[in-house]
Amino acid sequence: MTRKVLLRYSTQKATEPILASVIKKTEILPNILYAELSTKGGEILLSIDAPDKEVDKTIALFKQKGVEVQEIKRAIELDRDSCFDCGACLSLCPTGALYMTDDKSVELEENKCIYCELCVPSCPVRALKLSKF
Amino acid sequence: MAEINDRIRRGDAVVVTAEEMIEIVRERGEVEAAKEVDIVTTGTFGAMCSSGAWLNFGHADPPIKMQRVWLNDVEAYTGVAAVDAYIGATQLSETRGFEYGGGHVIEDLIRGKKIEVRAIAYGTDCYPRKELETTITKDDINQAVLCNPRNAYQRYVAATNSRDETIYTYMGTLLPNYGNVTYSGSGALSPLHNDPNYETIGVGTRIFLGGTQGYIFWEGTQHAPTKAMGTIMTIGNLKEMDARYIRGATIEKYGSTLYVGLGIPIPIINERVAKTTGVSDEEIKTDLTDYGTPRRDRPILREVTYVELKSGKVEINGNEVLVSSMSSLKRAREIAGVLKKWIEEKRFFLSQPVEGLPTDQVFKPIKQVAGVPFVSDIMTREVVTAKPSDSIASAAKIFAKHNFDHLPVVDAKGKLVGIATSWDIAVAVGTGKKKLSEVLSSKVITAKEDEPVDAVARRLETHKISGVPVINARGELRGILTNQDLSKLLGGRGR
Numbered sequence: 084m085t086r087k088v089l090l091r092y093s094t095q096k097a098t099e100p101i102l103a104s105v106i107k108k109t110e111i112l113p114n115i116l117y118a119e120l121s122t123k124g125g126e127i128l129l130s131i132d133a134p135d136k137e138v139d140k141t142i143a144l145f146k147q148k149g150v151e152v153q154e155i156k157r158a159i160e161l162d163r164d165s166c167f168d169c170g171a172c173l174s175l176c177p178t179g180a181l182y183m184t185d186d187k188s189v190e191l192e193e194n195k196c197i198y199c200e201l202c203v204p205s206c207p208v209r210a211l212k213l214s215k216f
Numbered sequence: 217m218a219e220i221n222d223r224i225r226r227g228d229a230v231v232v233t234a235e236e237m238i239e240i241v242r243e244r245g246e247v248e249a250a251k252e253v254d255i256v257t258t259g260t261f262g263a264m265c266s267s268g269a270w271l272n273f274g275h276a277d278p279p280i281k282m283q284r285v286w287l288n289d290v291e292a293y294t295g296v297a298a299v300d301a302y303i304g305a306t307q308l309s310e311t312r313g314f315e316y317g318g319g320h321v322i323e324d325l326i327r328g329k330k331i332e333v334r335a336i337a338y339g340t341d342c343y344p345r346k347e348l349e350t351t352i353t354k355d356d357i358n359q360a361v362l363c364n365p366r367n368a369y370q371r372y373v374a375a376t377n378s379r380d381e382t383i384y385t386y387m388g389t390l391l392p393n394y395g396n397v398t399y400s401g402s403g404a405l406s407p408l409h410n411d412p413n414y415e416t417i418g419v420g421t422r423i424f425l426g427g428t429q430g431y432i433f434w435e436g437t438q439h440a441p442t443k444a445m446g447t448i449m450t451i452g453n454l455k456e457m458d459a460r461y462i463r464g465a466t467i468e469k470y471g472s473t474l475y476v477g478l479g480i481p482i483p484i485i486n487e488r489v490a491k492t493t494g495v496s497d498e499e500i501k502t503d504l505t506d507y508g509t510p511r512r513d514r515p516i517l518r519e520v521t522y523v524e525l526k527s528g529k530v531e532i533n534g535n536e537v538l539v540s541s542m543s544s545l546k547r548a549r550e551i552a553g554v555l556k557k558w559i560e561e562k563r564f565f566l567s568q569p570v571e572g573l574p575t576d577q578v579f580k581p582i583k584q585v586a587g588v589p590f591v592s593d594i595m596t597r598e599v600v601t602a603k604p605s606d607s608i609a610s611a612a613k614i615f616a617k618h619n620f621d622h623l624p625v626v627d628a629k630g631k632l633v634g635i636a637t638s639w640d641i642a643v644a645v646g647t648g649k650k651k652l653s654e655v656l657s658s659k660v661i662t663a664k665e666d667e668p669v670d671a672v673a674r675r676l677e678t679h680k681i682s683g684v685p686v687i688n689a690r691g692e693l694r695g696i697l698t699n700q701d702l703s704k705l706l707g708g709r710g711r
Contacts, residue, residue: 207465
């Protein structure tokens with residue numbers, strides 16, 4: 084199962100190779116969906132595709148290294164019954180999570196979604212719904 | 217035409233979609249294509265704001281001459297007789313705003329949903345009733361006729377946004393600094409683009425409209441055939457329509473609209489028509505237009521083809537920019553396919569137009585009797601300015617001496633570098649700041665001299681600010697426009 088984890092770095096932690104060392108240790112390859120780091124610290128959103136236990140272990144490791152970890156439990160849903168494949172959402176999606184197939188259908192690959200929510204109000208028929216839980 | 221209908225009846229008419237026709241004309245040429253193909257079907261499925269429906273409710277007892285009427289809190293126009301009303305697609309709900317409008321009422325009617333009807337009247341001897349509240353479905357009312365003043369634009373411009381803020385337009389959400397492009401239309405499948413000389417399309421042409429058979433009954437409003445922007449007026453029985461092809465919709469922070477599915481069959485009556493139905497996306501060009509300029513004549517960046525637009529990426533100033541379509545190509549294809557099937561199954565016959573569509577009309581702008589004021593007409597030109605190195609104390613003195621709230625800060629060359637408000641100065645004093653450069657806001661909302669005042673007034677309202685510095689193309693300060701300047705207009709609009 085794919086889970087999404089938001090790491091928050093403080094100033095000092097931003098200079099340590101924490102992510103690299105966790106990857107090295109767990110051998111799990113997270114996908115960086117979004118990252119913003121500056122001199123004031125920053126955050127990295129990871130998508131981790133691994134068994135639950137492994138993900139838990141990874142989260143624990145990050146915490147051990149002093150990084151604030153928040154699991155993102157949100158879901159975005161594309162209602163295929165309502166969607167008529169116009170594509171109004173496509174150019175607003177910064178990660179390509181919403182894309183057009185060869186037969187011109189609009190599809191959503193949730194793993195790539197960073198929940199910026201730009202697409203939600205852009206849908207003329209409200210086929211994109213975000214739920215938080 | 218009679219010959220083609222005979223062939224449909226016999227079951228040997230050759231029907232292809234406009235996309236299939238491209239290959240046929242490309243491979244065999246228009247002469248052979250004209251011999252081989254009888255009918256080309258087209259399709260489009262897009263937001264067509266200029267749409268609506270005529271409804272006749274029937275008479276109540278005691279009867280009412282409706283003066284105003286609402287359907288699910290969306291007002292319909294009833295200035296025609298007693299119980300006729302026109303529900304327009306873009307009319308908004310008085311209780312739900314942008315989320316629900318006339319387009320949604322039309323979709324709900326088609327779906328057979330119950331609609332709340334509320335009417336008021338002044339009462340007459342023959343129509344004494346003054347109020348009416350009831351619920352109806354499409355089966356309860358006499359006529360429900362979709363009647364659209366402007367549908368099926370031959371093509372439409374593509375939109376982008378030069379401003380440094382996101383704007384919300386009828387072409388959808390446009391990201392800052394040319395962040396995306398939106399367009400509409402089905403390109404090679406576009407009904408009017410397949411017969412741009414209107415050799416076969418005219419008044420009385422039977423078409424696919426919203427999942428049933430409808431008709432073209434006039435040229436559309438704003439019909440501009442010489443600019444390849446022709447349009448048609450369409451009509452059809454709403455009661456027979458399918459909500460798959462008629463959808464109410466909301467364009468973010470713009471309003472409600474109606475997505476209309478429409479397809480026109482084009483009889484291949486000669487080689488010229490065979491050639492025009494072979495039109496491909498490469499050949500259909502449109503203007504990539506800057507919607508960041510809120511003027512009627514918006515700047516055009518360049519020409520783009522429908523191939524580029526449909527590819528999902530367009531190049532602007534060396535950058536690859538993502539493209540959104542506002543209309544559905546997939547459903548347009550489906551419509552061309554359904555129309556083809558109807559003809560093959562002998563359920564749809566072609567009609568001979570009784571009158572042609574104008575080929576030389578132009579779309580005129582509105583006649584304006586009062587001049588539109590521009591920023592340069594009303595801005596304050598004598599502006600007191602400060603330098604970034606000035607002290608807070610000297611800035612405070614300026615505010616004390618003059619009666620204003622905005623102090624533009626300029627560099628040695630007169631270029632605007634920021635703005636300080638009386639509030640900024642108060643905060644600076646309170647927090648012990650010394651120099652103006654420490655407190656000024658460098659992200660300044662500005663205006664240009666040649667902008668219409670209405671555009672700037674909207675900017676002030678959106679950003680909840682009371683004034684903007686006016687700059688030229690080089691960023692040099694030319695003046696300032698404040699709410700006070702705007703209020704001068706109230707005395708007598710125009711010049």
